[in-house]
Amino acid sequence: MKPEKGTKNILLGVSASIAAYLAFDLITLLRKEGFSVTPVMTRDARHFVTPLSLQSFAGQEVIEDFFSLAGRPRPVHIELAKQSDLILIAPATADVIAKLAHGLADDVLTCAALASTAPLVIAPAMNEKMYNHKFTQENLKRLEANGAKVVPPIHGHLVCSDEGMGHLAENPAILKAVRAALAL
Ligand SMILES: Cc1cc2nc3c(=O)[nH]c(=O)nc-3n(C[C@H](O)[C@H](O)[C@H](O)COP(=O)(O)O)c2cc1C
DSSP states (O other): OOOOTTSOEEEEEEOSOGGGGGHHHHHHHHHHTTOEEEEEEOTGGGGTSOHHHHHHHHTSOOBOOSGGGTTSSSOHHHHHHHHOSEEEEEEEOHHHHHHHHTTOOOSHHHHHHHTOOSOEEEEEOOOHHHHHSHHHHHHHHHHHHTTOEEOOOEEEEOSSSSEEEEEOOOHHHHHHHHHHHTTO
């Protein structure tokens, strides 16, 4: 779980979106750009991607459940919060966005986000109606008003309907937001 020395460490939250597979290319790009990436997946993200794949792309242990890591000297979400220069959630589900907007913390990712003062970058991905829903929009506005950077999704292919707004932003846009949040 220890990031390489001298590099900026990004905690990459991967939540249970059909777009979770796009995290592999994102991890590759971030590492090419010199960042160290620690993946943290939500429980349901396991339905979409495997911890082994994320771990292999990141070259770092994947954290998914703090209770299975109870033997560690300090709670894992506190360690993660301390070691992370930035928290990036990509893809971010409507559920994770709602939880963050309201300070809920029922898994490693949301606990680490609450325990951290690092910049928070959120790249939503979801069905167009879910994205446009007033609750999701209000949650995103609330997060932005509190300093989070939201990288809006784009119009593109969605599994639930052929086309629509809600496709995860392209990697260059996510990278740009990461760099800006880190003042690089
Ligand atoms: C096939 C399938 C695809 C889904 N894709 C998305 C998605 O892209 N975005 C989203 O917000 N929820 C999506 N969901 C719903 C989430 O998986 C569900 O809300 C989940 O509990 C979120 O867990 P998490 O936020 O803890 O990762 C999808 C569900 C299924 C069955």
